[in-house]
Amino acid sequence: MTSDSLILPQAIGVPFVAGLVLLVKGREMAPWLARAVAWVGFLVPALTALCAWWIFSMHPAGTPIFEQSMTAATPTQLLWRTPEMLFPFERDIGLGFLGLTLKLGLNGLSLPMFVLAGIVGLAAGIYAMNTSVDRPQAYWGLLLFIVSGAMGVFASLNLFYFYFFHEFALIPTFILIGWWGGPGGRAAAMEMTIYLTLGAMLSLLGLLALFFKSGAHSFDLVSMHAWTLPATATVPSGHKIFGLLLFGFGILVSLWPFHSWAPTGYAAAPTPAAMLHAGVLKKFGLYGLLQIAVPLLPGEMAGWSHLLAWLALGNVVVIGLVTLAQRDLKVMLGYSSVMHMGYIFLGIVCVSAMGAGGAVLLMFAHGLSVAALFLLSDAVFQRTRTYDFGAMGGLCKKAPVLSAFFVAATFAGIGLPGFANFWGEFGVFVALWKFSPWMTAAAALGVVISAIYGLRAVSRIFYGEPSPAFQTLFDQPVADLRPGERWPAIILLGALLLVGFWPGLLSRGINESLPTAYQDLRPSGHYVLTLNFISETTAAPTPAAPPAAPKP
């Protein structure tokens, strides 16, 4: 309660208030005022997140969040930075007797997700404000609610609020799909609602069980961890609880075979909602596994890891092949996003620093790239009036900037080095090799599969000559990317490139904050190096000893 910082509540509260104002008063407001309110709502979380990122990387003297939590804060500490977290905030909002104190804070694991939510929120917001829909104020308001909830999810250090913010963000998503969605929007929203509710229920059950069994009498993540840590693997029925969490979160992340809500849902969703859900909200389950399930139930992953790994391989290989068969751009993107979730699961399965780090990097990168692809595919649709590959072709001639951006986003998704996705995927492969070389080989097939469908899409949309039906469309002038489409794409791709070139921007924080559950496996070099025979100078070096013999 001592060191409170209002920065995180501001990142959650401002979009919420802005959304509320737009929903309640939006229709009576002057258009420019409504637009200004929306801008504030989208900008504040993004800027806060970037600030947090900057501050975090300027002050790396952190320690893992849980280990230090029981020690008292020293007086020299800055207000906004305790050893274990950034921007701590704790307030009893009247439910403290139930262990429901609102507790916020960021560590190296949640920071990338927080930043992701801010950036994608801003991009989706800018795009939404530049497309014409009916009742735009309500549309923006609901999007702002999603942003607010997403910021809350990744800032919460209390399981209850973690769950609460997710639900808070999910409900506007359903409404957006049902109301503003494309053909079949209602049905898709319904299916998505059923599935996601089911997943959320299971994870809620798991979280509740965790609460009761841990004996911490609090939903506070830090104190729960303090309770379970000394008695590793003695949480009663930890195996079952972990299973509940695993499948609950798994359904939310479209773990195969619980994925079928995703392609239809995203195909029907209005683009900003798809960007926010596929890019940010979907990461809720993965983040929950990484930050909550594995650290609080250390050792329980072992009992589930083979099942989870097989299912995740299903995501990568089976859904990858299904993606190959798609002939509709948006459905294909939906499937490809399901496919890439498999890699992240595989990273988590390893329970190692490398795997977890790769998973976080990949979550961040995938969120940005899939948001960019949804945005650009909508831009394609605005020009061609179709998502059907068969009816497209030759768009590059008319819209070179659009096609350059689309190619960049596609290659990011394929995992080309230079984009953040590459480091995530590569990290996951390195970590997975320890778990199972054969599974690594199978998972690496996805590298080829995603190249095939990605490049196929690019070549059908942008290359070649336009089809005859298309030609009539092209006789009218087709505009290249408008600023309202261009800037969100630049924001997303810029962030991908930045982290792609300097992955250390994220990895340092992740390393600092990885809980002990991810105790690392070393690269199992069997050989010790002691000598370098390639000498730099002509001076005779001291007689060198041969390196130690290999371990048997």
Added chain:
Amino acid sequence: MNLPMLLSLILLLPLGSAVVIALFLRKRGNLAALLSIMVGFTVMALSLYVILTSYNPARTVYPAGSPESSLPSAAMQNWLGMAGPVWAEASHHWLQFGDYVFAMGFHFNNLSALMLLVVSFVACWIQLFSAGYMADDEGKARFFGGLSIFMFSMLGIVLADNLVMLFVFWELVGFSSYMLIAHYYTTDFANMASKKAFIVNRIGDLGFLLGIVWCWDHYGTVRLSELENIIGYHPGLVAGGAATGIGLLLMCGFVGKSAQFPLQVWLTDAMAGPTPVSALIHAATMVAAGIYFLARVFFLLPPFTLHWIMWSGAAMTACAGLWALGQTDIKKTLAYSTLSHLGYMATAVGLGYPQLAMFHLAMHACFKATLFLGSGSVIHACHHEQDIYKMGGLRKKMPITAATFLLASLANCAVPFFSGAYSKDSIISAAYLKGHDEGLIYYGVYALVLFGALCTALYTCRLFAVVFLGKARSEEAEHAHESGASITIPLIVLGLLSLAAGWTVYDWKWAGGLMTGLIPSGCAQVFLGGFSALEHTLEEKGLGHGLEIINVIVVLAGLAASYAFYGRSAAAGDPLAAKSPGAFRVLERHGWFDDVYDWYVAQIQQHFCDVLAALDKLAIQFGGGQVCAGGLSGLAGALLRRATVGSIHAYVYWFLAGVCCYWFFAVR
């Protein structure tokens, strides 16, 4: 500036140029070209400066006074004799998770010096050539931006100090290749070829990636210097299942990039790109990067892998040489020639002579770049006509192009005293030596590469005779005239080098040591040792002259036969196609690899995916309707469905009920 800084500058200049072009010069093609060419020449000058000033012949490879017991293994000493001492080493942590460190850095030795010289030298002349060739192109800025990105990626491969960094740039050259092949994206051919090139390369990279991961796990490091140390002192490690597996997987990267069996199908299609791209990327540098990579990690390759590389390389030498005879497109003929020469280099690596492979790589870069640029000059003059049977008689109309093309053709066939002869003949001799020393079956390799040499003479003479001799066969060829200076100057420079570059191996007294200066000694060290050792061995066994004479006879016989068959034919089309259409068709279809792969993609993969997708859709309908996802979730789903009956309100009530439940338990 110290060496690592200079190397960073060499690496980053092209990246800077690409960024500037992408951001500011998209609509200013000429400025983009100027910037890219200037950067190209600066990089060349810097590389030369680095190589000339930083090479220290006194630098020892391993401690001179170290006791016998602590010297690296003999095989490693042999390899070190080629790769030489490390000139500079730098490494920066880029990303770290737990104990795994991804680093970026330089590992610069003689080997990388040679490759740096080849890449930067050939690239700057090809960029100058492009200025003339692409003068009227709409996408000029895009093209030069792509070339800059390619230079950045290629230099990264040359300098990389660890396998992960190498892989990063390996993928990036694949991307730049994709981008440049797709330059004429409106044509279906370029559209298809670019996709194919990237995907086929990705298949190779898949193995490469797994090889790196396995290598990291097995040896505990991916840094080249550390691997050298480990293998140097524990040569026994490069045996057994894991080492063989790693070797084979790493080899996949080479197979994809250097277009060897069975992934060779992309290279000929890649000719859909502009001709300078074919010259730079798909002949001189990128496809040869596979060979460079093999030389760089040669000590990691166990005998089984080397055998595979040797046999497939030798087979490629012969097959691609034959297939070249079935092509009527000038660039495709040259593409098959490139495949065949890559086969020679692979054979050399497989025979245990990476030195000779690197030697041939350097020579090949000169003469194949000249051939491609010459073909570009011809295509430019004939208004983008690529069919050789619509050319003819260009000797008089394009004298400079014809002369340089002739020089490079002779080097290509390995006519004595031309650059190609030194490297290629030594590879053929090495193959004979293998048979001589290790058993009858290895004479098979010799036979294949010798047959490859015969084919080379056949297709090269055919190409030259049809394009440059005789009479013009079309309107375009009739009105062709010599290209401008920006096209002919690179042709002359590279053409003269294809004549002379090989002389560097002989310290002719009458030349006063001039010849050894043709290639800076730091670079030439790579192959000089291996070359003279081979000469020496042949001499000892009394094989030298005999093999040389056989080579010469084969080449001259090939040239004469080809001239007799193709040079004097007055037919409008290919004389082989006229006399034996069946045989021509066999050559033209190049082993039906494409057909088999196309059939697999269209008939098996596509149908399989369609079936999976249909099943998935079924699951969606079923799952969406019934929410029956099995086990617990099925039960929960059924309950839930009753509770939610299609309205959001009910869902909210559910949520409230959950909260109440919780409340009850909590205050209990």
